[in-house]
Amino acid sequence: MIDKKTDSEKVVIGVDIGGTNTAIGIVNYKNELLLENSFLTKADEGIDAFIRRLTKKIKEAFGRYEATHVLEGIGVAAPSANYLNGIIESPANLKWGDVNFIEMMKKNFDVPIALINDANAAALGEQKFGSAKGMNNFIVLTLGTGLGTGIVVNGHLLYGENGFAGEIGHTIIEKDGRQCNCGRRGCLETYVSATGIKRTVFNFLSKYNDQSELRRLNFENVTGKQISEFALQNDQIALKAFNYTGEILGRALANIVTYFDPQAIILSGGLVDSDELLLNPTLKYFDEFLLNVYKGKVQILKSNLQNGEAAVLGACSFAREEIFENILNII
Amino acid sequence: MIDKKTDSEKVVIGVDIGGTNTAIGIVNYKNELLLENSFLTKADEGIDAFIRRLTKKIKEAFGRYEATHVLEGIGVAAPSANYLNGIIESPANLKWGDVNFIEMMKKNFDVPIALINDANAAALGEQKFGSAKGMNNFIVLTLGTGLGTGIVVNGHLLYGENGFAGEIGHTIIEKDGRQCNCGRRGCLETYVSATGIKRTVFNFLSKYNDQSELRRLNFENVTGKQISEFALQNDQIALKAFNYTGEILGRALANIVTYFDPQAIILSGGLVDSDELLLNPTLKYFDEFLLNVYKGKVQILKSNLQNGEAAVLGACSFAREEIFENILNII
Numbered sequence: 001m002i003d004k005k006t007d008s009e010k011v012v013i014g015v016d017i018g019g020t021n022t023a024i025g026i027v028n029y030k031n032e033l034l035l036e037n038s039f040l041t042k043a044d045e046g047i048d049a050f051i052r053r054l055t056k057k058i059k060e061a062f063g064r065y066e067a068t069h070v071l072e073g074i075g076v077a078a079p080s081a082n083y084l085n086g087i088i089e090s091p092a093n094l095k096w097g098d099v100n101f102i103e104m105m106k107k108n109f110d111v112p113i114a115l116i117n118d119a120n121a122a123a124l125g126e127q128k129f130g131s132a133k134g135m136n137n138f139i140v141l142t143l144g145t146g147l148g149t150g151i152v153v154n155g156h157l158l159y160g161e162n163g164f165a166g167e168i169g170h171t172i173i174e175k176d177g178r179q180c181n182c183g184r185r186g187c188l189e190t191y192v193s194a195t196g197i198k199r200t201v202f203n204f205l206s207k208y209n210d211q212s213e214l215r216r217l218n219f220e221n222v223t224g225k226q227i228s229e230f231a232l233q234n235d236q237i238a239l240k241a242f243n244y245t246g247e248i249l250g251r252a253l254a255n256i257v258t259y260f261d262p263q264a265i266i267l268s269g270g271l272v273d274s275d276e277l278l279l280n281p282t283l284k285y286f287d288e289f290l291l292n293v294y295k296g297k298v299q300i301l302k303s304n305l306q307n308g309e310a311a312v313l314g315a316c317s318f319a320r321e322e323i324f325e326n327i328l329n330i331i
Numbered sequence: 332m333i334d335k336k337t338d339s340e341k342v343v344i345g346v347d348i349g350g351t352n353t354a355i356g357i358v359n360y361k362n363e364l365l366l367e368n369s370f371l372t373k374a375d376e377g378i379d380a381f382i383r384r385l386t387k388k389i390k391e392a393f394g395r396y397e398a399t400h401v402l403e404g405i406g407v408a409a410p411s412a413n414y415l416n417g418i419i420e421s422p423a424n425l426k427w428g429d430v431n432f433i434e435m436m437k438k439n440f441d442v443p444i445a446l447i448n449d450a451n452a453a454a455l456g457e458q459k460f461g462s463a464k465g466m467n468n469f470i471v472l473t474l475g476t477g478l479g480t481g482i483v484v485n486g487h488l489l490y491g492e493n494g495f496a497g498e499i500g501h502t503i504i505e506k507d508g509r510q511c512n513c514g515r516r517g518c519l520e521t522y523v524s525a526t527g528i529k530r531t532v533f534n535f536l537s538k539y540n541d542q543s544e545l546r547r548l549n550f551e552n553v554t555g556k557q558i559s560e561f562a563l564q565n566d567q568i569a570l571k572a573f574n575y576t577g578e579i580l581g582r583a584l585a586n587i588v589t590y591f592d593p594q595a596i597i598l599s600g601g602l603v604d605s606d607e608l609l610l611n612p613t614l615k616y617f618d619e620f621l622l623n624v625y626k627g628k629v630q631i632l633k634s635n636l637q638n639g640e641a642a643v644l645g646a647c648s649f650a651r652e653e654i655f656e657n658i659l660n661i662i
Contacts, residue, residue: 080624089624137492151590153484160592161468162628170622171586182622255502259482259590261491291501291513293411293420297493 014315017078019093019145025312043094055108073112075319077121077311084163092181114322123150125314130305143269147189194224200241210236228274246281254289268303345646348409350424350476356643374425386439404443406650408452408642415494423512445653454481456645461636468593474600478520525555531572541567559605577612585620599634
C-alpha cells in the first residue's frame with residue numbers, strides 16, 4: 001500500500017493523551033504539522049469509551065487527507081506509557097489501571113502503532129524541532145494536570161531498566177505532604193502542575209486575608225488558566241501562589257541538576273505559557289538553590305513550541321523511527 | 332620501560348581520597364589487590380602537604396614491588412573530581428578550592444595519571460568486581476564523611492554535560508535544613524553520612540531524655556563507628572538516630588528510582604557495614620515510599636566489597652582503560 005504513493009504523500013498521526021485534553025496532529029514527510037486539534041479526554045468514562053472517541057477523531061482528522069495521502073503509522077504519547085511493552089501502566093491521572101493500548105488500537109487500525117511516554121515524546125519533539133535542538137543532555141518538564149519528565153542523556157532518551165525512568169513528578173518533596181493520585185503523599189506534581197497551583201490557591205485563601213476574585217470560585221471549576229489571568233490582574237493570592245510554585249519548582253530544578261548535570265532544562269505546558277509568572281520566581285529560586293559547581297552552566301528555558309505541539313511532533317517522530325527500524329529488522 | 336617486563340609484572344596503583352582517610356591499593360594484571368593501606372587525609376593541612384604525603388605513601392607502597400614489577404599508571408579517585416579536565420573542583424569536605432591534581436602529581440611521577448570522581452570509581456569497582464556485576468542500570472551511594480553517588484546508565488558511567496552528574500548528596504531535601512559545607516542548607520549528605528548521623532545524634536540528645544553513653548562524648552570526637560557500637564549495645568539515642576537516617580535514606584532512594592528506574596541501588600561505606608542497623612530501616616521506608624510501578628523491580632544491596640576497596644579497584648580499572656585508550660590513540 002505504502003509503495004503506491006510517493007514519499008511526499010506519506011503522513012504520520014501523533015496523539016498526545018493528557019489528563020484533561022487529548023491532542024491529535026498529522027505530520028507530513030517534511031515534518032510539517034498539517035493539522036492539529038484536540039478533544040476532552042474524559043478519562044472517567046473509561047478506556048473503552050476513550051478508544052472509541054479517539055478512533056473516531058483520528059478517522060475524522062485523516063478523512064480530509066485520505067484521497068491524497070497515505071497513513072504510515074500512529075504514534076501515541078500517554079502518561080505512564082511503557083514503550084517496551086505497549087502498555088499504559090496505571091496512569092495516576094487517568095485511573096484506567098493497566099491498559100494494553102497498542103492491542104486495543106490495533107483492532108481499529110491496520111497501520112503500525114507506537115506507544116511512548118508523553119514527556120519522552122515532548123523531549124523528542126524539543127530535541128528535533130524545539131528548544132533543545134542540537135543538545136545531548138537535557139530534561140523536559142511538562143506541566144499539565146500532572147508533571148511529566150523526559151530525560152535525554154548522551155543524545156538518547158533515558159528509559160531505565162523497565163522503561164520507567166523519568167517519573168520526577170512523583171519524587172516526594174514533602175513528608176506527609178499533599179495527597180497524590182499515586183496513593184502516596186507530598187509528590188512534586190501535587191505542588192507543581194495546574195492541579196498543584198490550584199491546591200496552593202485554595203490553601204492560600206485559607207492562610208491569607210487578601211481580597212481575591214478567586215474567593216468566588218469553587219475548587220472543581222477553577223483552572224490554571226484562570227489563576228494566571230487573575231495573577232496578571234495583580235490578584236495577590238494568585239501572585240503568591242505563582243511565587244510559591246516557583247520556589248518549589250526552582251528547588252526541584254536545582255536538585256535535578258545534581259543528578260544529571262544537563263545543558264538545559266526545558267519547561268512546557270499551559271502553566272509556563274502565562275507570561276513570566278512562573279518563570280521569574282522559578283529562575284530566582286533556582287539560582288538561590290543551585291550548587292556552586294553548576295552555576296552559569298545550565299539554562300532554564302521555556303519551550304519555543306506551541307502548547308502541546310512538542311509531544312505530538314515527538315510521538316510522530318518516534319512512530320517514524322519505530323516503523324523505520326521494524327522495516328530494517330525485516331530486511 | 333614497560334616493554335622490558337612481561338604482562339604479569341605490570342601493576343596499577345589506585346588511590347581513594349576521602350574526607351577522613353585516603354586509601355592506596357596496588358592491583359596486578361589479574362585485578363588482584365596485592366596491597367592496600369590507608370592514611371589520614373588531614374585535608375586542613377592544605378593540598379601541597381597532602382600531595383607530599385601521598386607521594387611518599389605511594390613510593391613506600393610501590394617500593395616493595397619495584398624490583399619485580401613495573402608501574403603502568405596511577406588512578407586517583409577523589410570527591411568533586413572532574414575526569415574531563417583533571418581538576419578536583421572545590422571539594423566541599425576537603426576545602427582545597429580548585430586543584431589541578433594531575434598537573435601536581437605529574438611533577439612527582441612519570442607514569443600516566445587518571446583522575447575520577449570517587450563515587451564513579453566505586454561504581455566501576457562494583458560493576459567489575461562487586462555487587463553490580465553484569466548490571467547496566469544501577470546507582471552506587473558511598474556513605475562516608477559525605478554522600479557520593481556513581482550512576483551507571485545503559486552500561487556506562489553518567490558524566491553529564493560538564494562531568495558533574497551524580498552529586499545527589501547535594502540534593503536539598505529540607506528547606507532551611509542543616510547547614511552544609513557546600514554553603515547551602517538541607518543537603519541530603521548533612522543527614523545521610525557519618526557526619527549526618529552524628530548531627531542527628533546530637534539533635535536527639537537535645538530532643539529526647541533517654542539515658543545514653545553518647546552524652547559523655549563531645550561532637551568533635553564521636554565517630555560513625557562509635558554510634559554503631561552504641562546502637563548494637565541497644566543505646567536508644569543511637570538506635571533512634573539510625574532509624575531516622577534510614578527513613579531519610581529510604582525516601583531518598585525511592586526518589587532516585589523515579590529518576591533512573593535502575594535494577595539496583597548499592598550502598599557502601601562504614602555506616603552501611605554496621606550489621607543491618609541502617610539497612611533495615613532504609614528498606615522499610617524505601618518500600619513505604621516507593622511508587623507502585625517500581626515495586627518488586629529494584630534491589631537495595633549492601634556492597635559485597637570490603638570498605639574502600641570498590642573505589643580503589645575502580646580507580647585502577649579506570650586508569651587501565653585510560654592508559655589503554657591513550658595507547659590506542661597514539662597508534
